[in-house]
Amino acid sequence: GGSTTPTAPAAPITIGVSVSQTGDFSGDGKALVQGYDLWAQDINAKGGLNGHKVTMKYVDDTSSAQQVVTNYQNLITVDKVALVFGPFSSLLTIPASTVVARYNYAFPEPAGGGPHVFDRGLTNVFFVQPAAVEDNLVSYTKYLLSLPAGQRPASAAYATQDDPFTQPQVDKAKSLLEAGGIKTSYYKVYPAETTDFTPIALAVANSQADAVILGTQLPDAVAFPKTFVQQHYNPKTIIETTGPDQGAVFSGKLGANTDGIMVPAGWTPDAKAYGNDKFVSEFIAKYGGTSADISADAAEAYSVGQVVDQAAVKANSIDNAKLISTLHNGSYNTIQGPMSFDATGKPVGGVGVYIEQWQSGKAIFVYPATVASAPPEYPKKSWQ
């Protein structure tokens, strides 16, 4: 994008990000860095952000609120970075966003979509994903309810971490499915610190529900299917909020048994979205592996860069105040599809979230049909 950029050579700039290199969120932190770095490489290759060469500065927040607050203050006041991008998780995004707002910086962020991010009266936050978190499973419910009455699952089991990211999604899906006549045969919330998921998984298996909807992060996203395999429990459909979207990190632990598992995703390597092919090929060139290895976190981070790039061009400035007002208007193209932001920074009018499903060892888009590269496999095949 931005082919009309006036390319007067301008001073190089630094963009600051606090990422979790250690602690609870360190896994995702790494993917963010990959996405941001790739974007910086791209933008510099085409002459910089409005002509400013971009350097990324990452600092570790050790997954702690105290450190994330410190980091953004330091980035803005000591390193005097021109722009800041967001960290991983709503938990850290919220404390960070107040600090960033204090200095009137724009705060485009890839991973803080929890409900409270948008109700704090801040105008500088922009959540660069196709939908606010709680709507993540909406298209999945649409899909289930669109099935012919005979095939439609009769009952559903829900289990979710009590995490501000996962639970709202599952709760919303539950109310929509119940409204659509799908009986709830099990519902359980479990603590985010749980390490042994087997009893909950067993209870889900015991419910013998047709559909299983799980609010997971990576470890439980693996643990649940494993227990189902052990118990020879074959629901017709399984969806997990996060985990299956993380490529080989996920499939590496389940082997062939990933097949049939679904995940809501704003992005897939195969999507015909703006700049996606280039992103995928460059990603593989830079970091190796296959398209299946690319984490959605990286794509989301990359999208943040894309949005900022377009806003800068549009505003013809990289001034934060101008960027903020520009970002509140108009639509922006990303590898996750087009999106725009309301007054609180919530994405609106986007295409919503797609459904991805593992089929023959690959995660592909299966719904809605407009983006699908194959029809959903339903009911899911038995475990091997």
Added chain:
Amino acid sequence: MTLVLEAAVLGVLTGGVYALMASGLTLIFGVMRIINVGHGALVVLGAYLSFAASRSLHIDPFLTLVITMPVMFLLGMVLQIVFIRPLKTDREALSVLVTYALALGIEGLLGYFFTANYTQLQAWYDTASFPIGSFRITYVYVFGFALCLAILAVMFLVLYRTTFGASIRATMLNRTAAQLIGIDVDRVSAVAFGIGMATAAAGGVVFGITTAFNPGSHYDLISRLLTIIVLGGLGSLRGAIVAALIMLVSEDITAVLISPVWANFVFFVILVGVLLIRPQGLYGVRVRDRL
């Protein structure tokens, strides 16, 4: 009801895994009066070593113990000699700091070499299961439980049936007196630390197969292990086993009967309740103190 029963069975099986991990911790405490808060990190280290070994040598995770246990044993001796032996005063308190620092260091190094992504060890038996009634038991838990019993039995025999074991216990109880009867207390302490670490390696394998882990997993682990050994009675191997079973069974049953979010809570209530009645834990001995 069957659910409760299943939860109980499962609790017993996973409890075995925790018992194995906790036994090394309680051993080190028993012998050296050191609360090794780095033990969780050592378990995670063991899991990573097994992970690396099974990857590169294409062998079964349990088989990697042949390599990782001796490696961890030696590493334990080195760590003890370099970091713990120099503590002359206030060993008990300071060793908490030292082992905490070790845990951080290990976490950092693991993050450096293995990244912070979650990993899990793989073997055919991690999903394979056999039926008992309507319920299916996964082989890995059975293997883990067997390994736990075997290692605990060996440890018990070594500690309580050999002169070397007696010298380990003597060293813990009175260093000066142990020196005066000719025990090489430095060597004994190093070996005991090594043994504790070797059991961490064994625990690491089973932990790594049953749970996804990353370098930061040790925080959760150590708080659970510490509560186990205190409930069981510090220094008591038998206590560690029983307490691990109580912990996992009570948690799993609560998860089924009430809700998983209260599972830990119920366990803590049990813990606090027991300690109020028996401050020394289930099997702890209250050493009569110089009255």
Added chain:
Amino acid sequence: MGAFLELVGVRAGYGGGDILQGLDLSVEEGSLTCIVGPNGAGKSTVLRVVSGLLRPTAGTVQFRGESLAGRSPRAILGRGIVQVPQERSLFPTMTVWENVRLGAFTVHDRSLVAKRMAAVCETFPIVAERRHEPAASLSGGQQKIVEFARALMLDPSLLILDEPSMGLDPKTRSLVFNTVRDMNKAGRTLLLVEQNARSGLGIATHGVVMETGRVRLQGPGQEVLDNPEIGRLYLGATA
């Protein structure tokens, strides 16, 4: 060749200045030497230096002509020097039996250990009576006996006892003193520290009076005992 055990110009302390200030002491082979002196004179410190628990900062410690300074307690024990310290030295949660058995930790001949065990039980019946009980459950005097019994499990060439009579009832005390004397008669060298000074010096062949880190007087046991000034200063009125 010097004495059996010889300390020359020994200085030692615990970090804050020297406690032993150039101490000279020699113990003849086959003697029963008893050190007396006021509290805090440095008696126990001397014994700690000999058994390797404390490193001297200056001076020499020689045993049978070989230097002991800087050796580990284990190495010194290996040369036949056994010490029973003044303070509690049992392993409280281990049984009485295990405690005594550990006295022969460095002996690998099982039958020899068994033989000595039997002998010890004969002299001190409490060892057998309470064999399965943790050492900490014994009374103060009983513990002291077990400590003494443990030291007898080795066949030391030099036995060092720091206040062996403390806490013992009169009967047991004479049992211990008799044992000590018999061992000495049988040719063993012993070094005691005793606050029960008259009884200690009474059985001793050599007496040593210590005062603030130095030896003040040294001589045959009876001579020290009869020295009027020493008596007044350190031995108390005649019992």
Added chain:
Amino acid sequence: MEGSHRAFGVRAIQGGGAVSLLQIDNLSKRFGGVVAVDDCSLAVAPGSITGLIGPNGSGKTTVFNLVTGFIRKDTGSVSFNSKSIDGLGPDRIYGLGIGRTFQLARIFPRLTAVENMLVPVRRKGLRALFSRADWGHEKARAMEMLEFLEISHVANSLGGALSYGQRKLLELGAVMMAEPQLVLLDEPAGGVNPALLERIGDRIRRLNDRGITFLLVEHNMSFVMNLCSEVVVLYRGRPIATGAPEAVRKDPTVLDAYLGA
């Protein structure tokens, strides 16, 4: 004012001489198979120095522990000043006026010798509790006591850096300085230099003259015989002889059980 900071003002001895200060009735305590104290009754007369002697393991220390509330008795009762002290904790019992020392000296290793002396001193009222620890006159008395025990040169050393005998003396000094109504001494002479011991005996006698009662366990017979006005001999947890020192000394059962031929 002077009296108020004193640990325990020396109280007038109550009633007639017949009332005992410490009364132990049918006290029993067993540990597993060992009967440490067996239906033991004894009385300590106010103003006396009573010796409690007996062979090793006869239950002397256990009696002390029972009286001072450190262990729970199986049966029996203990009263002090005619009031039952059953079930009270050691700190309460100390508060009522019974101080004690331990057989194996126990001091506070990381407090200095002077501080060790100051801990047992009792003060009245919360204000005093939260005011300075080292009131001048308390400290002066502590120093005087250290001086007397010949350990004033280590007044500022940590307790842990004292020789065994010095610890013993420190503990003894601390409890004597606090001046409880009744002092239980467990082997005060053990490890103490005999010359000094004689003067300690004198000091005990002087304190006794001022109304402080002593009950002491000791194996040093000359010390007991010189000092005590009354002696109780314990054997297997029971008193087998009671009376004046001279009489007890000649008692054949005592000779046989304790003193040896």
Added chain:
Amino acid sequence: MRLLRQANNLKVSGIVVLFAIALALPAISPDPATTNIAVFTMMYIGLATAWNIMGGYTGYISLGHAGFFGFGSYTLGLLLAHLGIKAGYTPFLFVPLAGLATAVLALAIGWFALRTRAATFVIVTIAFMFMLQLLAENLVGLTGGGGGLSFPVPPWGGDYFNTPYYYAMLALATLGLAISWRIRRSKFGLGLLAIRDDEDKALAVGVPTRAFKLTAFVVSATLVGMIGGVYGYYVTYIYPQFVVDPLIGISMVLMVFLGGLGTISGPVLGALILEPAQLWLAYNFGASRLYLVMYAAVFLGVILLLPRGIVPSLVELVERWRARTGPSASAPSKAVAP
């Protein structure tokens, strides 16, 4: 004697100068990056000092003080929310109320926990901390659960924003130090130290150990609770896992150990070193992934070089040096106490 008084004067003037610097800091170095670090450092000075009143004096190591920290945070946050207090200076006035609530909680927890000793006590405090964390997470109706709790956000600009919080933390730290100092010198404090050394013996000489321990525990927890309240207001949004964070509990303990357990200046020194070091290392080396290793190395280095904590080790070094060079190489010396 005169020398002693001179040394004392030196000490007093040193303290006055340090305090003056602390007071003037926002004026000397007003940039937010510095004041932000100052807020957290001052916070940990307060926390470490408060912890030391329990852990250092009585020897009862609580690893669960983060529970009180979080409880104070939540209490203040909920008070502000339910009373509809607007952002600004008024919320600071409610901090003592948060402290009061924490005191009541500490009384209850302490009553249970202080029946145990040593390592068992350590674990019981950890257990109570996790129970508090679970309650904060599970009582969604009250606390908002895992979704967190929002504080009002003051309208102050970026350059000034940190200053009020800094002074609030400074005030609490000063209060903590004053209390700690007063206790250390008092008869009560001597009783606490006696408990640390030998609890049974302390009982035998009439120290009412339970009452003493409980008092120290409550005082310590109250301070921590108040500091937690200010912290919540500073970061403006709290989650159970971030305020009832075991790492906060461990950090304060580490600082005390590093500086010197049971001393007054030790915790201050420990916090002054560790907190900026940790913030700085994470900021500058975090991206290298070796930050943890470095942090651990710094840590181990200090422990191995100054094994008894900085203050006691230095005191000991000085004393040794005196013993060696001084005129009278006499009695072994007293250590501890700043």
